[in-house]
Amino acid sequence: MTSQKIVFLYALIGSLIIFNIGIFMGYMLESSRIEEINSMYASTEIKILDQITQINSLAVMEFDCDSLMKENINFANDIFAEARLIQKYEDANILSEEIISQHKRFDLLRTLFWMNSIKIKEKCDLDFHNVVYLYKYNEPTIEQKSRQGMISNLLGELKEKYGEKIMLIPISGDNDIPSVNLLVEKYNITEFPVILIDEKIVITDVNVLNDVEKYLN
Amino acid sequence: MEVLSSIYLAYMFVSIYFLLLFIFLYLHNKKNLFAYPELKKNYSVSFVIPAYNEGETIGDTIKHVFDIDYKNIKEVIVVNDCSTDNTKEVVENLQKKYPKLILVNNPKNLGNAGRSKNAGLKFATGDVIAFVDADSYPAKDSLKKMLGYFNDKKVGAITCPILVRDANKFFEKIQDIEYRVIAFTRKLLGYTGGIYVTPGPLALYRKEAIKETGGFDGENMTEDIEITWNLIHHGWEREMCLSTHVSTTVPQKFSDWYKQRRRWTIGGIQCMAKYKHEIFKRGMLGMFVLPFFILQFFLGVVGLGVFFYVGGTNILTNYLFTKYSIVADVPLLTMNQLYITPSFLNYFGIVIFSVSLIFTFISLSIMKKTMMKKNNIFNVIFFAVIYLMVYPFITLIAIYKYFKRETAWGTHDKKSIRKEI
Numbered sequence: 329m330t331s332q333k334i335v336f337l338y339a340l341i342g343s344l345i346i347f348n349i350g351i352f353m354g355y356m357l358e359s360s361r362i363e364e365i366n367s368m369y370a371s372t373e374i375k376i377l378d379q380i381t382q383i384n385s386l387a388v389m390e391f392d393c394d395s396l397m398k399e400n401i402n403f404a405n406d407i408f409a410e411a412r413l414i415q416k417y418e419d420a421n422i423l424s425e426e427i428i429s430q431h432k433r434f435d436l437l438r439t440l441f442w443m444n445s446i447k448i449k450e451k452c453d454l455d456f457h458n459v460v461y462l463y464k465y466n467e468p469t470i471e472q473k474s475r476q477g478m479i480s481n482l483l484g485e486l487k488e489k490y491g492e493k494i495m496l497i498p499i500s501g502d503n504d505i506p507s508v509n510l511l512v513e514k515y516n517i518t519e520f521p522v523i524l525i526d527e528k529i530v531i532t533d534v535n536v537l538n539d540v541e542k543y544l545n
Numbered sequence: 546m547e548v549l550s551s552i553y554l555a556y557m558f559v560s561i562y563f564l565l566l567f568i569f570l571y572l573h574n575k576k577n578l579f580a581y582p583e584l585k586k587n588y589s590v591s592f593v594i595p596a597y598n599e600g601e602t603i604g605d606t607i608k609h610v611f612d613i614d615y616k617n618i619k620e621v622i623v624v625n626d627c628s629t630d631n632t633k634e635v636v637e638n639l640q641k642k643y644p645k646l647i648l649v650n651n652p653k654n655l656g657n658a659g660r661s662k663n664a665g666l667k668f669a670t671g672d673v674i675a676f677v678d679a680d681s682y683p684a685k686d687s688l689k690k691m692l693g694y695f696n697d698k699k700v701g702a703i704t705c706p707i708l709v710r711d712a713n714k715f716f717e718k719i720q721d722i723e724y725r726v727i728a729f730t731r732k733l734l735g736y737t738g739g740i741y742v743t744p745g746p747l748a749l750y751r752k753e754a755i756k757e758t759g760g761f762d763g764e765n766m767t768e769d770i771e772i773t774w775n776l777i778h779h780g781w782e783r784e785m786c787l788s789t790h791v792s793t794t795v796p797q798k799f800s801d802w803y804k805q806r807r808r809w810t811i812g813g814i815q816c817m818a819k820y821k822h823e824i825f826k827r828g829m830l831g832m833f834v835l836p837f838f839i840l841q842f843f844l845g846v847v848g849l850g851v852f853f854y855v856g857g858t859n860i861l862t863n864y865l866f867t868k869y870s871i872v873a874d875v876p877l878l879t880m881n882q883l884y885i886t887p888s889f890l891n892y893f894g895i896v897i898f899s900v901s902l903i904f905t906f907i908s909l910s911i912m913k914k915t916m917m918k919k920n921n922i923f924n925v926i927f928f929a930v931i932y933l934m935v936y937p938f939i940t941l942i943a944i945y946k947y948f949k950r951e952t953a954w955g956t957h958d959k960k961s962i963r964k965e966i
Binding site: 332333335336338339340342343346347350351353354357358416417419420421422423470471473474475477478481482484485534535536537 | 570861886
């Protein structure tokens with residue numbers, strides 16, 4: 329019987345082709361997700377730029393606090409939903425590194441949003457709370473990952489309970505963004521996860537809803 | 546890319562490679578899978594049946610051997626390795642009915658099948674020596690269909706499918722699936738010259754070939770793997786005849802099955818250690834069999850490490866998350882968490898697994914030609930998902946036992962559970 333050892337080579341060539349097709353399709357899948365994040369980013373960016381323009385044009389036109397507040401609330405809701413979606417895509421991301429820079433861009437937008445919220449609050453004398461959630465993004469330990477999972481659900485509950493009374497802003501605290509680093513330094517934050525309420529109270533040990541809630545009433 | 550993702554991709558590549566290898570071989574040879582060469586010479590055949598406490602089954606085995614439809618059986622030699630049951634009496638009684646039946650009583654217990662086979666070999670006078678386990682039952686047409694492969698002077702050994710006798714219980718049915726898939730893939734490997742074992746239940750050897758190897762390795766726990774590697778080393782080819790079979794009894798209890806598989810794995814390690822110098826040398830042993838075995842062990846052990854790492858990390862994370870969530874009185878599962886986002890590795894893995902499953906079904910449906918029993922889908926999925934998952938654990942334990950030099954046959958391991966497939 330003639331030996332068919334050449335099949336070993338055919339199988340190698342075939343598996344290289346299939347494997348590369350698989351990798352290519354993986355890239356396509358991840359690219360389509362990044363594309364989705366990109367379009368989300370573009371829409372968020374427009375909203376925030378508009379908000380900044382409104383705040384900065386106070387000198388030349390009337391400042392509509394109601395409208396700004398409404399936009400801010402919608403914006404805060406979008407940000408929370410976006411953060412969860414990006415997190416999910418990141419967890420499922422294998423090949424592309426682009427999602428990491430996308431995360432940074434979103435962190436920057438959220439930081440801008442936070443700054444705007446502070447300004448709106450000051451200028452319109454509104455009664456809402458900025459709840460900034462700074463979490464560990466790079467290689468969290470098992471303990472940090474579990475705690476962050478719990479805090480994420482806890483903040484979801486908080487948002488449901490207080491609705492428009494709070495602006496919930498999740499930002500990764502260790503993603504090497506200079507402006508975030510400056511804020512982290514300013515508030516003497518040395519560990520993550522941490523919750524910052526109204527730029528005054530830093531809560532490092534969040535165990536129950538009341539640990540946050542007591543500063544909101 | 547993370548280390549874990551790279552490991553997963555490496556496993557996927559290996560899976561695709563072997564899957565394609567078998568698919569190509571099948572597509573290229575599907576028309577002659579069950580073909581066998583016409584018998585051109587009247588080979589004389591000697592049977593050797595090593596036995597230790599096989600009183601329950603040996604009578605039936607001997608009857609099956611004498612029932613084989615072949616005229617030139619020179620003798621059937623039963624080597625009784627100091628059995629403490631009625632093996633000797635059963636054989637002595639059958640000697641009255643079968644004059645060609647020879648009983649060789651070892652003066653002392655030799656401790657394993659390999660040594661008993663060598664003892665029987667001394668009395669074998671045929672051109673071809675057929676070794677049969679004492680609880681295995683060759684089909685009537687086995688010799689007529691297998692011997693023709695010896696027309697090719699380079700062929701030193703011939704094997705055939707081993708099928709589970711009376712696969713009625715769930716655990717036997719699962720092993721039946723395994724045996725049939727192995728038989729099918731071994732046939733396919735045969736087209737490349739890659740057969741790496743001629744299993745104990747029924748294996749035919751050209752006398753000249755077995756003499757050249759020096760016989761079975763009495764120190765090896767899987768003498769039938771070792772002799773095959775030895776044959777490859779000496780340049781002898783091996784063939785697999787898919788059109789006949791030998792049926793055999795299989796372990797019914799998990800503990801017996803575990804001991805059997807552990808012994809096989811230790812035997813595999815012994816073979817790798819013995820032939821390590823052959824690695825990457827020209828020929829099937831150095832270029833395929835040895836690397837294939839090493840890869841199999843390596844993937845098993847690394848896979849187990851990854852399994853424990855990922856499993857352990859997930860358990861700990863979920864435990865802490867649950868603990869914190871209970872204390873905080875927040876939901877353990879939200880709608881958002883129910884929405885799963887699969888990675889491309891998940892999709893890739895599902896595709897590979899599905900194709901493997903389809904291939905398993907195809908092999909089983911092809912193997913129905915030699916066995917009519919049906920297997921339900923659940924059994925096949927159980928085989929693919931759960932049963933095969935146990936192997937890496939056995940590999941790890943076998944490596945430990947090997948390095949602790951626990952390589953002797955246990956007394957309870959000698960009977961009924963010693964065959965290779």
